[in-house]
Amino acid sequence: MSLGHESxxxxxCWQTLSAATPLMLAGxxxxxxxxxxxxxxxIEGLMLIGCIVAYTAAAxxxxxxMGLGAAAAAGMASAALFAGVxxxxxxxxxxxxxxxxxxxxxxxxxxxxxxxxxxxxxxxSTHLPRGAGYDLVAVPGLSHLPFxxxxxxDQYTLFYAxxxxxxxxxxxxxxxxxxxxxxxxxxxxxxxxxxxxxxRLGRFLAALFAGGCAGAAGAFLSIxxxxxxxxxxxxxxxxxxxxxxxxxxxxxxxxxxxxxFFGALNSLQQILQTTRYTLADPWMHxxxxxxxxxxxxxxxxxxxxxxxxxxxxxxxxxxxxxxxPQEVA
Amino acid sequence: xxxxxxxxxxxxxxxxxxxxxxxxxxxxxxxxVLALVLTxxxxxxxxxxxxxxxxxxxxxxxxxxxxxxxxxxxxxLLTGLAAGxxxxxxxxxxxxxxxxxxxxxxxxxxxxxxxxxxxxxxxIPLAIAAGALAGGLWALLASVLERYRAVPVVLSTILLxxxxxxxxxxxxHGPLQAAGTAAPQSPLxxxxxxxxxxxxxxxxHWGVPAAFLVAVGFWWFNTHxxxxxxxxxxxxxxxxxxxxxxxxxxxxxxIMFLGGGCAGLAGVFQVLGVTxxxxxxxxxxxxxxIAVALLGRLNPLGIALAAIFFGLLxxxxxxVQESTLALPQGVADxxxxxxxxxxxxxxxxxARRHLQVTSLPEAAPPASAGAAxxxxxxx
Numbered sequence: 001m002s003l004g005h006e007s008x009x010x011x012x013c014w015q016t017l018s019a020a021t022p023l024m025l026a027g028x029x030x031x032x033x034x035x036x037x038x039x040x041x042x043i044e045g046l047m048l049i050g051c052i053v054a055y056t057a058a059a060x061x062x063x064x065x066m067g068l069g070a071a072a073a074a075g076m077a078s079a080a081l082f083a084g085v086x087x088x089x090x091x092x093x094x095x096x097x098x099x100x101x102x103x104x105x106x107x108x109x110x111x112x113x114x115x116x117x118x119x120x121x122x123x124x125s126t127h128l129p130r131g132a133g134y135d136l137v138a139v140p141g142l143s144h145l146p147f148x149x150x151x152x153x154d155q156y157t158l159f160y161a162x163x164x165x166x167x168x169x170x171x172x173x174x175x176x177x178x179x180x181x182x183x184x185x186x187x188x189x190x191x192x193x194x195x196x197x198x199x200r201l202g203r204f205l206a207a208l209f210a211g212g213c214a215g216a217a218g219a220f221l222s223i224x225x226x227x228x229x230x231x232x233x234x235x236x237x238x239x240x241x242x243x244x245x246x247x248x249x250x251x252x253x254x255x256x257x258x259x260x261f262f263g264a265l266n267s268l269q270q271i272l273q274t275t276r277y278t279l280a281d282p283w284m285h286x287x288x289x290x291x292x293x294x295x296x297x298x299x300x301x302x303x304x305x306x307x308x309x310x311x312x313x314x315x316x317x318x319x320x321x322x323x324x325p326q327e328v329a
Numbered sequence: 330x331x332x333x334x335x336x337x338x339x340x341x342x343x344x345x346x347x348x349x350x351x352x353x354x355x356x357x358x359x360x361x362v363l364a365l366v367l368t369x370x371x372x373x374x375x376x377x378x379x380x381x382x383x384x385x386x387x388x389x390x391x392x393x394x395x396x397x398x399x400x401x402x403x404x405x406l407l408t409g410l411a412a413g414x415x416x417x418x419x420x421x422x423x424x425x426x427x428x429x430x431x432x433x434x435x436x437x438x439x440x441x442x443x444x445x446x447x448x449x450x451x452x453i454p455l456a457i458a459a460g461a462l463a464g465g466l467w468a469l470l471a472s473v474l475e476r477y478r479a480v481p482v483v484l485s486t487i488l489l490x491x492x493x494x495x496x497x498x499x500x501x502h503g504p505l506q507a508a509g510t511a512a513p514q515s516p517l518x519x520x521x522x523x524x525x526x527x528x529x530x531x532x533x534h535w536g537v538p539a540a541f542l543v544a545v546g547f548w549w550f551n552t553h554x555x556x557x558x559x560x561x562x563x564x565x566x567x568x569x570x571x572x573x574x575x576x577x578x579x580x581x582x583x584i585m586f587l588g589g590g591c592a593g594l595a596g597v598f599q600v601l602g603v604t605x606x607x608x609x610x611x612x613x614x615x616x617x618x619i620a621v622a623l624l625g626r627l628n629p630l631g632i633a634l635a636a637i638f639f640g641l642l643x644x645x646x647x648x649v650q651e652s653t654l655a656l657p658q659g660v661a662d663x664x665x666x667x668x669x670x671x672x673x674x675x676x677x678x679x680a681r682r683h684l685q686v687t688s689l690p691e692a693a694p695p696a697s698a699g700a701a702x703x704x705x706x707x708x
Binding site: 041081085089090091092094095096098099100101102103105106107108109110111112113114117236239242243246291293294296297300301303304307308309323 | 373416421423474478480481483484485487488489491492495496498499502503613616617619620623655657658659660661662663664665666667669670673674676677678680681
């Protein structure tokens with residue numbers, strides 16, 4: 001129990017929102033990408049690259065915003081590589097995404113050992129210096145409300161930004177010409193060509209946006225929430241995002257709800273793992289006999305179950321995963 | 330969800346010695362990637378010459394390094410088959426890692442807990458069969474979810490990887506945990522259940538040649554059996570294959586089971602032949618298998634060559650890492666990922682060129698038997 005939360009419920013709710021933030025952020029990016037027809041299963045790798053780049057950039061400069069910016073830029077650069085291979089090279093999107101994951105795994109490990117060597121040579125600590133990580137931002141006035149205040153208005157900056165982004169993207173997709181274009185790119189690229197919308201450029205920009213979001217989500221994990229880096233710190237959250245986009249049937253409202261649900265599951269899992277030995281509740285006592293690995297497995301099983309129960313053959317954008325142009329002359 | 334792209338269609342047909350061209354392309358892609366990565370390392374301040382010499386000595390400089398590389402190639406070959414066979418049938422199985430872990434933990438459970446008193450002649454074949462079966466069933470789970478609940482295989486196999494990971498951790502923390510440790514770790518498998526070593530003083534167990542035999546078997550399956558042809562046809566164009574009377578879904582189930590079985594076998598061989606016990610972090614061969622499969626152009630014999638290359642790469646880079654050069658961890662993964670991307674680009678480029686050639690009537694010789702067939706139908 002940390003940060004002076006008054007009750008377990010309060011902490012659980014706070015933790016839920018905090019755990020859902022990277023899922024929402026990466027999910028919004030992936031959603032926009034998939035709506036234009038680009039499915040990027042390398043989102044996990046993009047998040048991992050965001051984690052390591054944010055950490056090293058923030059630690060090197062001592063500036064938290066440098067970390068966040070560098071993470072978003074690195075995410076975009078990696079996404080540009082992916083999009084180039086997929087859009088202009090016409091490579092299979094799924095397999096290229098899997099390659100991106102492997103690349104991110106290797107690159108983050110390489111960067112991390114280079115950084116550790118560098119620190120060891122200079123006799124520096126690899127810990128994040130004070131001020132290089134983001135702290136919680138309490139919204140003045142509102143954070144003193146009972147229950148809602150500490151839960152909703154005492155979060156990291158990126159939480160508020162993500163909420164704004166979600167509303168903004170919802171509005172763009174629903175009410176603007178740009179939103180129509182985005183959806184048309186994924187549903188009917190032929191129509192876009194007829195209207196003079198450059199298909200590959202549009203998809204490229206959407207993939208860049210997805211990469212930036214995923215990079216920033218990675219930064220959230222490494223320089224906001226934990227202020228540390230570990231090799232497998234994304235732990236499959238990027239894959240969870242993919243499931244959530246399908247689960248939300250390519251709409252932003254259900255996507256956000258799904259993220260909150262999985263955030264809740266995730267924080268419940270963490271709390272059960274850490275507190276089941278200290279709490280005296282009788283039902284907690286029963287949980288003690290369950291191996292904690294089953295709690296860690298819970299989000300993945302729940303994602304599978306949710307997909308199995310709810311994905312009643314919603315096809316998604318019609319041109320999802322297809323190369324463009326379809327026929328090669 | 331994405332329909333399977335025919336990027337594996339990129340094989341030029343009807344000409345002899347195609348495989349030399351394909352091999353040359355793969356070698357060129359690997360050389361290009363290695364040059365790229367070495368340049369990158371040189372920029373960061375490593376000496377490429379020193380790295381290459383140390384790498385070559387560590388991977389192939391003598392009997393012991395060579396056998397280590399082959400032993401490393403064994404699980405890569407089998408997980409490469411798990412990915413390659415299924416990709417070829419149009420099923421994007423990204424779950425070799427989970428199938429690998431499930432196979433390994435089954436073998437550990439059988440040899441240390443459930444059949445501790447059985448004679449090795451019974452226990453080893455039983456462990457191998459059960460591990461392969463477990464891997465195959467784990468893969469089938471994804472197929473069943475797709476068939477009955479429309480869950481994309483790509484996603485379910487990825488999620489099942491994590492389920493498998495925590496499942497084996499729970500087992501290694503619970504019923505399979507070694508006495509006297511707090512870590513999630515199995516006891517040592519009794520030495521009589523280890524796979525026999527073929528070359529004295531090395532780790533070259535008989536699972537390695539067996540894995541290569543499996544690859545040859547699947548090459549035979551692909552090229553000389555009806556089922557092999559039908560899986561390929563279903564991967565190229567499921568609708569057309571269905572119209573031709575091929576039970577596409579049944580063949581996909583079959584190939585998923587066989588592929589998962591290969592990955593499970595990789596786990597069994599690794600645990601009975603190399604590590605002899607299991608910890609929570611048991612190797613990432615499943616993910617590397619995708620790279621192996623693509624580098625081998627989804628051809629079992631090509632996959633065998635690709636696995637040898639990656640085995641040399643892994644062992645060599647490990648030696649450079651341990652040496653005074655202190656190569657950063659993860660470079661081998663970067664090489665693998667870049668190889669995938671290069672092979673994808675190459676495959677897509679060749680597919681385009683192939684389509685261009687076959688779609689121009691004047692480019693085809695008159696009255697040629699191949700002109701009427703769909704592209705890539707020849708084998």
